Amino acid sequence: MPRIALDGLDGCVRCERLQHFMQQLPPAKGRCRAEYHNAPVNGFGDLQAQVCLVGLAPGAHGANRTGRPFTGDGAGAFMYPLLREAGFSNQSEATALDDGLRLKGLYITNAVKCLPPENRPNADEFAACRPYLATELVALENLQVLIALGHGAFTSLLRLFQAQGLIKRLSDLPFTHGGAHRLSNGLWLVGCYHTSRYNVQTGRMTPELFRDFLVQIKSLLERENA
Numbered sequence: 001m002p003r004i005a006l007d008g009l010d011g012c013v014r015c016e017r018l019q020h021f022m023q024q025l026p027p028a029k030g031r032c033r034a035e036y037h038n039a040p041v042n043g044f045g046d047l048q049a050q051v052c053l054v055g056l057a058p059g060a061h062g063a064n065r066t067g068r069p070f071t072g073d074g075a076g077a078f079m080y081p082l083l084r085e086a087g088f089s090n091q092s093e094a095t096a097l098d099d100g101l102r103l104k105g106l107y108i109t110n111a112v113k114c115l116p117p118e119n120r121p122n123a124d125e126f127a128a129c130r131p132y133l134a135t136e137l138v139a140l141e142n143l144q145v146l147i148a149l150g151h152g153a154f155t156s157l158l159r160l161f162q163a164q165g166l167i168k169r170l171s172d173l174p175f176t177h178g179g180a181h182r183l184s185n186g187l188w189l190v191g192c193y194h195t196s197r198y199n200v201q202t203g204r205m206t207p208e209l210f211r212d213f214l215v216q217i218k219s220l221l222e223r224e225n226a
């Protein structure tokens with residue numbers, strides 16, 4: 001599946017804390033260290049996509065192991081069947097780089113490309129990785145809708161747009177599930193609760209909620225393309 005070329009991403013060591021954390025992460029039960037990607041994880045998907053989904057960062061034993069966002073963990077196991085149902089992917093399974101998954105009209109990436117401790121990048125790490133995110137958004141020439149999965153990704157996108165002069169105050173664009181904001185360049189930014197295992201287990205995110213969210217995104221696209 002195509003990926004946007006990000007100069008300097010392979011071997012990027014801007015964030016010392018994250019590099020250290022990845023190298024000492026114990027493998028999941030039944031796995032060995034050699035099975036782990038343990039490096040920056042690039043986005044992937046349809047380079048002609050009108051929709052880009054931005055997560056927070058690679059999951060410890062998902063993307064950080066397999067080298068592809070939301071692949072091999074609970075967040076992906078929840079998300080991909082619903083993406084397939086909505087027509088954004090060719091299959092429900094996302095288990096490994098060679099599993100045959102192809103996205104249609106969708107690109108998936110993360111705000112921070114390396115695994116952070118406790119899923120919490122700090123402000124410096126968000127900022128250090130933001131140029132990669134900026135490059136991805138420029139490369140997606142047909143982009144119309146940005147989905148920010150969770151508050152962290154949403155805020156990092158807002159900081160990018162603020163630096164680009166597209167918005168003034170972050171507080172003008174609050175994060176809510178399904179809340180859609182139109183930027184001055186015409187792009188839509190839409191917040192979505194994260195599909196993490198924690199959110200699914202606590203009922204904050206449900207299949208119905210994510211299904212309805214994808215219907216909302218498709219309606220937004222239909223209106224834009226009418």
Ligand code: SF4
Pocket residue numbers: 009012013014015016018040112113114125128129
């Ligand atoms: S999080 Fe981003 S900026 Fe930091 S080391 Fe990884 S790829 Fe580089």
